[in-house]
Amino acid sequence: MSRVVVIGGGVVGLATAYHLARRGTAVTVIDRGRPGDACSKGNLGWICPSLSHPVPAPGLTVQSLKWMLHRDSPLYIDPAFALSSAGWLWRFWRHCNQHDYHHGMGALSELNRRAFALYNELRADGVQFEMHEDGMLFLFLTDQGIERSFAEFQAFAELGLAVPSRLDREGVRAAEPRLAPDVRGGVRVLHERRVRPETLCAGLLARVQALGGEVRSGVSITGMTRRGTRATMVETAEGRLEADAFVLAAGSWSGHLAKSFGFSLPIQPGKGYSITITGPEAAPSHAVYLYEMRVGVSPFNGAMRLGGTMELSGLNDRIVPERVAAIRRAAARYLPGSTRGAAEVEWTGMRPLTPDGLPAIGRAPGFDNLYVATGHAMLGMTMAPVTGLAVAELVTGQTSSFDLKPFDPGRFQRR
Numbered sequence: 001m002s003r004v005v006v007i008g009g010g011v012v013g014l015a016t017a018y019h020l021a022r023r024g025t026a027v028t029v030i031d032r033g034r035p036g037d038a039c040s041k042g043n044l045g046w047i048c049p050s051l052s053h054p055v056p057a058p059g060l061t062v063q064s065l066k067w068m069l070h071r072d073s074p075l076y077i078d079p080a081f082a083l084s085s086a087g088w089l090w091r092f093w094r095h096c097n098q099h100d101y102h103h104g105m106g107a108l109s110e111l112n113r114r115a116f117a118l119y120n121e122l123r124a125d126g127v128q129f130e131m132h133e134d135g136m137l138f139l140f141l142t143d144q145g146i147e148r149s150f151a152e153f154q155a156f157a158e159l160g161l162a163v164p165s166r167l168d169r170e171g172v173r174a175a176e177p178r179l180a181p182d183v184r185g186g187v188r189v190l191h192e193r194r195v196r197p198e199t200l201c202a203g204l205l206a207r208v209q210a211l212g213g214e215v216r217s218g219v220s221i222t223g224m225t226r227r228g229t230r231a232t233m234v235e236t237a238e239g240r241l242e243a244d245a246f247v248l249a250a251g252s253w254s255g256h257l258a259k260s261f262g263f264s265l266p267i268q269p270g271k272g273y274s275i276t277i278t279g280p281e282a283a284p285s286h287a288v289y290l291y292e293m294r295v296g297v298s299p300f301n302g303a304m305r306l307g308g309t310m311e312l313s314g315l316n317d318r319i320v321p322e323r324v325a326a327i328r329r330a331a332a333r334y335l336p337g338s339t340r341g342a343a344e345v346e347w348t349g350m351r352p353l354t355p356d357g358l359p360a361i362g363r364a365p366g367f368d369n370l371y372v373a374t375g376h377a378m379l380g381m382t383m384a385p386v387t388g389l390a391v392a393e394l395v396t397g398q399t400s401s402f403d404l405k406p407f408d409p410g411r412f413q414r415r
């Protein structure tokens, strides 16, 4: 039986370990902290194939330059980051065009077509986690917003990935009675789901262990030894670990590790924030998106999470008060009373972001037995099972059931 080491125990690493373990592979997950404790913890947990689009979008360059002046804007680029990472930012902005956006949408949609089926399989296999299947509701303060968003969902409807319906002022209140008077209408997207991220990571971890996998916490990978095109072992503070294959799934830290392994993977952290309110006084009954403010709301069992925003400021876990306050303001504007509850926790997490907005899934350039599974940006929860399956197929030499060309980790090498 071959041995595989998965570097990083976020949702992507855990889903990869799960699919490998199910194929009878001896798998070890190594995490520098506690598995599931980084970006995969406090996010909104939407499983949303109908939002399969890359982050770089037409018009975002000009918009992000304007937003750069405001620390509480939906996308904030820290001036120090802009200087130190100008090359990455330039590549990101170059992808903010119609052609690349539509190419990315097509590629992501193809993969996400199987997202729900794979979540059903996790459940059927006994992975325990909280999941809700009652769709999403987008709320708008302007009629233009409704028109624009509905048109975007229709593009996904044509790809078979969304069932959107437009709701007027009364319709949206029939779905969610406690809305502020300013809310003009909504778009409801049926079939989308949400999971409580912490429960999904815990469920995957337990199932990996039940299948014989090993999970090691508090162990940081610091380097790799290779012989020709084969990686032979990873180095940790606790010693070296040999394996037949390796999967790099270290989220926002993957770029630095890739560099030390000898290849280029331009991943930058896109920081987001959330506030989890336990015992909320006024939670909506659906997952709700506050469109103009770019804030999402996820009701869970006994709790509600408000989250969103994107901050490019490098690797750090600082909680910037202005950004958390902006989330609170947005919630109060659409859903009065929704920020009150028995207790609350503020959180920040770093989404792994590539300059073209597509994840890197596949064999690492220059290696026969090192694979990459990262860069999922806003879609890591949605895509974790799909990615895990795709990587497990590659590692175990099965014919891939996905077209992984658009996600080739080698696309970033300088030619």
Ligand SMILES: Cc1cc2nc3c(=O)[nH]c(=O)nc-3n(C[C@H](O)[C@H](O)[C@H](O)COP(=O)(O)OP(=O)(O)OC[C@H]3O[C@@H](n4cnc5c(N)ncnc54)[C@H](O)[C@@H]3O)c2cc1C
Residues within 6 Å of the ligand: 007, 008, 009, 010, 011, 012, 013, 030, 031, 032, 033, 034, 035, 036, 037, 038, 039, 040, 041, 042, 043, 044, 045, 046, 047, 048, 219, 220, 221, 222, 249, 250, 251, 252, 253, 254, 257, 271, 272, 273, 274, 307, 308, 309, 348, 349, 350, 351, 352, 373, 374, 375, 376, 377, 378, 379, 380, 381, 382, 383
């Ligand atoms: C506010 C917010 C809301 C979001 N909402 C959604 C949503 O609704 N739906 C959705 O699909 N996605 C959502 N996302 C995105 C999603 O959270 C991420 O895409 C996903 O969690 C990334 O998972 P990951 O496993 O790649 O990374 P992580 O969860 O960050 O895991 C990487 C792991 O690698 C480990 N690691 C790093 N370096 C090393 C090393 N040297 N050695 C060993 N281990 C190492 C880390 O400790 C960490 O545990 C949201 C993100 C944010 C911030």
